[in-house]
Amino acid sequence: MAILVRLLRITLVTILCIVVFAALFEFLYAIPRYHANGGVGNPYSPPLFYALLWGVVFRAPGYLFNGTVPLLFVLAVAEWKATKGWLWYLAIWLIAGLLATGFSITDSFKLAATLLAAAAISYLYWILAGKSARSWPHIWRMREPNAGRKLLNYAAYVVLAYLGYQLSGYLYYGGKLLWVTVVSEPGPGTPPFKAQYKREVTASQKVAMVDFPDPASCLRKAETDELTVDRLKEMDWDSIDNDEEANVCMFRLLGSYGDVSYATDWFKAQGFDVPNAFSSARPYIGSDGTQRVVGMYSIRKKGPKFPTKGFVRRAFKSIPYGMSVDATWSKDGKQLLWVKTSYSTL
Incomplete structure (x- = not known):
């Protein structure tokens, strides 16, 4: 039961952090563009809070779809290893943020927004879940064991297995991406495929x-x-x-x-x-x-x-x-x- 409850907490906190990251990233990235367009003095410039709305409504669903399972697996490993240091979570969320936003090294504003948002979200995750990693087993052992808890523990292992299965799919697809990018570029096929606007x-x-x-x-x-x-x-x-x-x-x-x-x-x-x-x-x-x-x-x-x-x-x-x-x-x-x-x- 404790494992299942802990996994549920990690899952909910991860989802919350992804949504907040999407909103915060869009907000931070919009600030320089907002001021470049005249800011408050420009009546045609949309308010900055629109960026937060855009992040939650449009960015977050994509980030959740593509990033939840890989992040959950990595964070579950961090939980298993009793990783309580904030710097570890900072590294995890920085890498996740850079992957989500496309490693925009040439766009300094986008890169800065990514790094700042990831740093803030890593601290949020650390406060809500990271610093209490693996602090629950000794509390749970103090309780009387029963068949119900054992069954729920098995259910927790099933959830972990499912996350591992999903991650294997991501790794397989990632391997295919690496293959066509580095090893062997495919031909255009029949009829020859073309991207939009060439x-x-x-x-x-x-x-x-x-x-x-x-x-x-x-x-x-x-x-x-x-x-x-x-x-x-x-x-x-x-x-x-x-x-x-x-x-x-x-x-x-x-x-x-x-x-x-x-x-x-x-x-x-x-x-x-x-x-x-x-x-x-x-x-x-x-x-x-x-x-x-x-x-x-x-x-x-x-x-x-x-x-x-x-x-x-x-x-x-x-x-x-x-x-x-x-x-x-x-x-x-x-x-x-x-x-x-x-x-x-x-």
């Missing part, structure tokens, strides 16, 4: 390109390998775990059609709604002449499109109320240029 392909996109190198790898299993017009509509959403994989697969499938005219039917086959002003018949024409078709998906009504498994992961993906996919074609509508997924949160 930007450099990110490491996570490269991993998705390796996992989904062609249209067939994005489709549900079937008896035939022939890529007919209807077959290309059978995207295997169960195999999609993140936005990069979704974008790569949608690019592979939509790009396999001859032109933009097939886009509306394809989106509708996936359960998306296509506005008339952004359809294949009437694509939105950008200032550069490119043609865009947009698929809209209501997360509020239908639940997240992906991932299709995992209660916690689906819960995080349920935070936005809608998802949209922009598919942009060339001026003549013959070549798919890129696919972008975005979300509506407020």
Whole structure:
């Protein structure tokens, strides 16, 4: 029971600290920009507290989704090792903060905001949980043992095993990121994947390109390998775990059609709604002449499109109320240029 209660405390404190870090980081990072824009003297400059709101509403969900499990595992190890020194927690939160904000060494304001926020949060965690690490066993031993406590102890070990399992997934994905970045960069695949506005392909996109190198790898299993017009509509959403994989697969499938005219039917086959002003018949024409078709998906009504498994992961993906996919074609509508997924949160 004591282990379970302690794990619950560490989990809740970690979640609190991640949310506070997101808000504090956004606030600190907004200060120099706020003053550069005229501060209080500029009536068009939004109040600084908006940065706190932005951090809690928009930053925190992503940090919680990507960082909670790895941090919990590291902090659980610190608990097991009876780590009570604040400097250890400072190091943990500094590394976590730098990873979360992207090691922005070239942006001095962002780096300073990260370091200050991480230092403050490390002290908060130390006060709430760190300095009492491993101080509970002797108190618990003074109590009379019973079957109920033993059962709860086993439950605590199950929770630890689950955290370890989740961490193994993060480590595996991290290994793939390292592989495509340092060891072997993948080819563009078929059809050749392109990032938006011809930007450099990110490491996570490269991993998705390796996992989904062609249209067939994005489709549900079937008896035939022939890529007919209807077959290309059978995207295997169960195999999609993140936005990069979704974008790569949608690019592979939509790009396999001859032109933009097939886009509306394809989106509708996936359960998306296509506005008339952004359809294949009437694509939105950008200032550069490119043609865009947009698929809209209501997360509020239908639940997240992906991932299709995992209660916690689906819960995080349920935070936005809608998802949209922009598919942009060339001026003549013959070549798919890129696919972008975005979300509506407020």
